[in-house]
Amino acid sequence: MKPEEFRRILEDAIMGSHEALEKIFELYEPLINKYSRIGGKLDEDLRQYILIHIALNISKFTIPIR
Amino acid sequence: MNHQQDNEDILRGCFTKWLDIVIYRARLKYLRETEEKLEIVSIEVLPEGNQPVYEDDLRKVESMTDFDFVEERLADAFAKLPIKRQEILTMLFVEGKKPEEIAEKLNCSAQHVYDQKYQALKKLRVELKKGGDIK
Secondary structure, eight states, rough: OOHHHHHHHHHHHTTHHHHHHHHHHHHTTHHHHTTHHHTTOHHHHHHHHHHHHHHHGGGGGOOOOO | OOOHHHHHHHHHHHHHHHHHHHHHHHHHHHHHHHHHHHHOOGGGGOOOSSOOOOOOHHHHHOOOOOHHHHHHHHHHHHHHSOOHHHHHHHIIIIIIHHHHHHHHHHOOOOOHHHHHHHHHHHHHHHHHHHHHHHH
């Protein structure tokens, strides 16, 4: 993914676009899955909790001024 | 042009770091919350399925086939692998994905997937050899 595209998706996700948020989830799936493991197994409840947490907090991320 | 590119890379780096912290905190919060939910229950009120193991159950364990033990050792060896390699093996052998698809999903090259698969299988072989399961 090109950096400009990433910026656009991130901006949209911060503005509340569900589609952009889905792309962010897709892009960071390995990181999300890494933290969603308990005892080496993927815990779906924890994964959902993390996704909700990201969705609720992404608007708090401030994009640095170019 | 390069300056702009650098700025965009910095943005992605910043966001990744921020996200890493957010996810880590969410995980801690979840674990804390679920831990609080766990209650101490008296042994008498436990349902039958959750009763402790007694002699009859132990006999069942003794009659487990060799295959069960190999499978158990394989699971232990698998759990010792780094998470990334576990994911790659799961996608390859459980989900039946092609290395190219996995590479796209993990944002890496197909060769990297092949390398990780090779290393993971090698490690599994070494672990199983320790238990005398394979020669």
